[in-house]
Amino acid sequence: MLEVKNLNKEYPMPGHRLKVLSGIDFTLNDGESASIVGPSGSGKSTFLYILGTLEPPSSGSIRLEGKNPYEMNEKDLAAFRNRKIGFVFQDHHLLPQCSVLENVLIPTLVSPPDDSFQKRARDLLEKVGLTERIHHRPHELSGGEKQRVALARALILKPQLVLCDEPTGNLDHDSAKTVVSLLFDLHRSQENMFVVVTHNLEIAERFGRKFKLSSARLQPV
Ligand SMILES: Nc1ncnc2c1ncn2[C@@H]1O[C@H](COP(=O)(O)OP(=O)(O)O)[C@@H](O)[C@H]1O
Numbered sequence: 182m183l184e185v186k187n188l189n190k191e192y193p194m195p196g197h198r199l200k201v202l203s204g205i206d207f208t209l210n211d212g213e214s215a216s217i218v219g220p221s222g223s224g225k226s227t228f229l230y231i232l233g234t235l236e237p238p239s240s241g242s243i244r245l246e247g248k249n250p251y252e253m254n255e256k257d258l259a260a261f262r263n264r265k266i267g268f269v270f271q272d273h274h275l276l277p278q279c280s281v282l283e284n285v286l287i288p289t290l291v292s293p294p295d296d297s298f299q300k301r302a303r304d305l306l307e308k309v310g311l312t313e314r315i316h317h318r319p320h321e322l323s324g325g326e327k328q329r330v331a332l333a334r335a336l337i338l339k340p341q342l343v344l345c346d347e348p349t350g351n352l353d354h355d356s357a358k359t360v361v362s363l364l365f366d367l368h369r370s371q372e373n374m375f376v377v378v379t380h381n382l383e384i385a386e387r388f389g390r391k392f393k394l395s396s397a398r399l400q401p402v
């Protein structure tokens with residue numbers, strides 16, 4: 182379960198403070214998903230980074246499985262983020278020198294070696310339709326294929342929370358459609374929480390609860 186209470190975020194600017202998020206309350210139960218739409222600059226990425234333990238809020242609290250990540254020391258926080266949260270960004274962020282399979286395994290590298298990771302990576306790559314490409318390097322893949330690798334990588338450690346920031350933002354219509362279907366199927370089969378920021382109305386419609394971020398407020402739509 183993810184619980185956000187009275188979350189506020191401001192950035193200091195010359196002469197004033199930019200209020201990006203104001204009084205946000207948000208709860209997601211295990212297995213639920215939410216989509217967030219909103220104009221550019223409305224704070225969607227900021228909100229996801231805060232949920233993702235990457236950017237502390239100015240005030241307010243976040244609890245994932247009852248734990249507030251911003252009360253942890255750096256080492257515990259890094260381990261918590263690695264284990265509990267999967268990220269899919271607009272840009273795939275794959276390592277160019279690593280194969281598809283190696284990229285999917287990157288989040289596992291801080292854990293003791295375990296053959297089950299290999300199997301799960303191959304299973305996930307099969308689910309996203311890339312079994313034939315596991316030894317290829319990212320530059321040999323299309324944009325949509327790279328994003329499908331990023332999906333598999335986000336899920337390799339079975340994170341409780343998967344955060345997607347405009348995952349189809351750089352894709353053409355057909356590739357976006359494939360990625361949307363996969364996101365949706367993976368969400369149903371993995372039973373974790375998904376929060377997806379998107380301009381793609383098809384995603385916004387398909388993910389359980391729908392929100393809009395504007396004027397620093399998060400509102401159901
Ligand atoms: N690190 C930062 N320092 C100052 N301002 C920031 C920072 N990150 C984001 N902002 C500002 O916060 C607002 C929200 O940005 P962002 O969360 O990226 O919006 P969105 O993802 O909805 O387009 C924007 O006005 C942006 O310029």
Ligand SMILES: [Mg+2]
Pocket residue numbers: 225226227346
């Ligand atoms: Mg953004």
